[in-house]
Amino acid sequence: MRWGRIRAIAIKETIQIRRDTRSLIIALFMPFMQMILLGYGVNLDIKHLPVCVYDREGSQNSQALLKHFQASEYFSIIAVLKDYREAKAALDSDRCRIVIAIPHDFSQKLSDSGGSTVQVLADASDDNTANIAIGYAQSVVGEFAGNLAVAAQGFGGSPARLTQGVDLEERVWYNEDLDSRNYIIPGVVALIMALVGALLTSLTISREWERGTMELLISTPVQPSEVMLGKLLPYFAIGMLDAVFCLVFSVFWFHVPFRGSLFALFFTTSLFLVVVLGVGFLISAAIKSQVGASQIAVLVTLLPTSLLSGYAFPIDQMPPLVQWVTTLVFARYYVTILKALFLKGSVLEDLIRPVLAMGIYAMVVAFLAGRAFKKRLD
Amino acid sequence: MTPEPGPMVEAKKLVKNFPGVFAVKELSFSVGKGEIFGLAGPDGAGKTTVIRLLAGVMPPDSGTATIDGIDVVRDPEKAKQHLSYMPQRFGLYEDLTVDENVRFYADIFELPVALRNQRIGPLLTSFGMEPFRKRLAGQLSGGMKQKLGLVCALIHTPKILLLDEPTTGVDPVSRRDFWKILYGLREEGVTILISTAYLEEAERCTRLALFHQGVMAYCDTPAHLKTKMPGKLLNIASPRAREIQKRIQSLEGLSGALLMGDHVHVAVDDDLKRIPEITRALAEAGLPFDPVTVTEPTMEDLFLALLKTKGASP
Known part of the structure; x- marks a missing residue:
């Protein structure tokens, strides 16, 4: 192997690359x-997910909960619905990925038994996003009231239930911001x-x-x-x-x-x-x-x-x-x-x-x- | 006491087949130092294949070839030190300048830089290419490209030049220049093997091999080849040469009638017998013509006649 010849070819090739637009664009x-x-x-993160709400009660309590959703960086409320038909239409037409439905007896149950349920309808055709969204919804609701349970009704998915009583302290390494x-x-x-x-x-x-x-x-x-x-x-x-x-x-x-x-x-x-x-x-x-x-x-x-x-x-x-x-x-x-x-x-x-x-x-x-x-x- | 110098190029029973065709059939010949050895023949006769086999870029199926005594088949890399090959298709880098191309080939042959720089200038000047040193090779004219190819081929002073149709598509003036250069090289002792489709060029070679369908039909000096012309060649000059060519084709004893401008060259077996016959036939047809004379054959006449007598016509 001779260095002189290797060098000659390297020089020639360099000149050709320099004069070839296509190579320069690729390089x-x-x-x-x-x-x-x-x-x-x-981007695999889920932020500002479009969400529709169906507030059947319209009370101070239910509004407060929705404010929590609005304030969360994970969700953006894009529409307020009037019935379940609209909820189905909103999911079907991809206007939103999840619908949060608050029952008409939300406040009453809260004061009566100290616990109420909120329904989450999620479009699980993209199951990954649906799972993550339900998880986020759980944490928003959990934030709203420590003793509230969310019955997440998967739309074609399985219901998720928030388990209370055990606190998990998370510590994420290497990519702290996830x-x-x-x-x-x-x-x-x-x-x-x-x-x-x-x-x-x-x-x-x-x-x-x-x-x-x-x-x-x-x-x-x-x-x-x-x-x-x-x-x-x-x-x-x-x-x-x-x-x-x-x-x-x-x-x-x-x-x-x-x-x-x-x-x-x-x-x-x-x-x-x-x-x-x-x-x-x-x-x-x-x-x-x-x-x-x-x-x-x-x-x-x-x-x-x-x-x-x-x-x-x-x-x-x-x-x-x-x-x-x-x-x-x-x-x-x-x-x-x-x-x-x-x-x-x-x-x-x-x-x-x-x-x-x-x-x-x-x-x-x-x-x-x-x-x-x-x-x-x- | 110096030993008799061996042939610079020697082929022994070279064979190369391509699927379905014989490119080269058992070819043997040798070329001495300082010869300009021509390979002539129609397209597909195997000229390019012969040159490729000798250049060591294509291995033969069988047989051997030597370049200055070095076996090309067994040790192609060593043989390549001594030869320069110019392929039929322009092989230089069109996106490199004239200078860059020459320097590249000088470096590939490991010419010392000082010697390289010393040689490039005079070589380009003698080829009339000095003003184009900074021009991209792709922007040169056809004749210039071939000259540049020759400069690159000569930069390492090879003993043997293998040129595959170097003047095809080159204008007549550049072609003449090109041949002047070849004669100059021959005087310096370079052995040249050149293929050509122009038969008038073939006449300038010291020896000429006529190829037909992978076989070397004849190999001799152009002058000798002409004496091998069977029978005689007649010349008929006429303003209506084309009609004359048509009219006489059916006559007996003719092996060919070739139209050359306002002449027709007619190959016949016996001039004494055929001249009166032809004269009578043309007079009957009422065509104007000058008296029929015997003439020297050109390479083209020869080629057609020789191939016919070989019985190898397509």
């Missing part, structure tokens, strides 16, 4: 767009790196075949491994640049805490980039058309990374078979590492297992990529 603009879209778009953005953003970083890295390199060999420059290149004494290294070096630099951008954007724009070691971040990011760039290169060497190669690149990075890496959907809640499949998804290890680095403040020693897994992956991919591209026509 520089796409990370920014994805940060914005996914950082703002993917802000789902803190949980999502590190995964977004992995997603961006995987997509950008594989997309850029997936074109690098196929472009030379398509434009006819490969035939001349393979008639020179240059070795396949030199071509691979020379071509991947500029993309590695771009990848690291994107990593720095993502980190800065996450911490200073989205205010995601970064508590781990920067060294660990850049070390693991390098490993991840080797895998991603290598995979892109493998695709590029196997598929001689640019369109085909870039489609395959999106398929093998975006899909597994967004669905199976644990970036938004926790792996331990998946069926066992799918969990096993995720061990093959290289982004999974990087997502684990990033979440630990951002939120837990881990250092490299804490992450030996995922780092090792990525290291093995990187070696295998680099080995394959070095041999993937053959210097011959057929």
Whole structure:
């Protein structure tokens, strides 16, 4: 292997990237767009849920309870209904996700027996939101009066009952605000790196075949491994640049805490980039058309990374078979590492297992990529 | 006491098949130092495949080839040190400038930087490309592109040049310039193997191989090849040459009638017998023409005649 030839290819490739608008957009603009879209778009928190109320009593007590709902950041009362028919219509038409119905004898029961019920009708077609909303409703009602019981009548779901008597003191670690953005953003970083890295390199060999420059290149004494290294070096630099951008954007724009070691971040990011760039290169060497190669690149990075890496959907809640499949998804290890680095403040020693897994992956991919591209026509 | 120099290029029983077709059938030939060896023949005759096999970018199914004594089949990477290949399709980077392309190929062949910078200027100047150094290769004219290809091919002073139809689609003036450069290189001792679809170019080669359907039908100097022309070639000049070509095609003893502007070249088995016959037939048809004469065959006449006698016509 000769450094002079590797350098020649790296310089050539850098000039080509600089003159290719498409590459520049993928390398520089796409990370920014994805940060914005996914950082703002993917939000698992439920806030200001639209709610309709059906107050059958209209007393001071019932109004006070509704004020509690209004004051809560979880709900926004959007309409006051007059009967159950309207309640059903409101849920059916998606005007609101839940309806709170206060019985006509609300105050009377409160004063008589010291306990009354409030009905919650929830649209459980999105069961996750319905469950969370019922939970929030329970806490609002519980706040209103410690001895009130809520009979949450799931609309197609099961009724929930508030159990009194035991106080749970919660203490949440690592993501104290339970802000789902803190949980999502590190995964977004992995997603961006995987997509950008594989997309850029997936074109690098196929472009030379398509434009006819490969035939001349393979008639020179240059070795396949030199071509691979020379071509991947500029993309590695771009990848690291994107990593720095993502980190800065996450911490200073989205205010995601970064508590781990920067060294660990850049070390693991390098490993991840080797895998991603290598995979892109493998695709590029196997598929001689640019369109085909870039489609395959999106398929093998975006899909597994967004669905199976644990970036938004926790792996331990998946069926066992799918969990096993995720061990093959290289982004999974990087997502684990990033979440630990951002939120837990881990250092490299804490992450030996995922780092090792990525290291093995990187070696295998680099080995394959070095041999993937053959210097011959057929 | 210097040993007899071996051939610079030698092919021994090269075979290459593509699904359904023979591209190259048991091809053997050798090219000596300083030759301009031409490969001529119609499209699909296997010229490109032969050059690719010799350039080491495509492995043969069987047979061997050597470049300056190095086995291309067994050690293609070593052979590539000594040769330069110009593919038929423009192989340089259109999004790189002239300078950047040349520098890239110099670095790929590991030319020391000082030597590289020393060579680029004079080479570009001698090709008349000095004013275009900062221009993108994609914005050059067809002739300029081919010259740039040659500059990149020559930057590492190869012993052997393999050129696949370098002048196809290039204007006549640039083509003439290109051949001047080739003759210059030949004087410097570079061995050149060139394929061409232009038969008048083939005449400029020191030796010429005529390819047809993967087989080298003939291989000799252009002058010798012409003596192999069976029978005689007649020239009929007429303002209505096209009609004459049509009229005489049915006559006996003709192996071909080729229209060349206001002439018709007619290949016949026996000039003494056929001239009066042709003259009579044309007079009967009332077509105007100058007296029929015997003429020197051009490469085109030769090619058609030779392929016909080989019985290998399509």
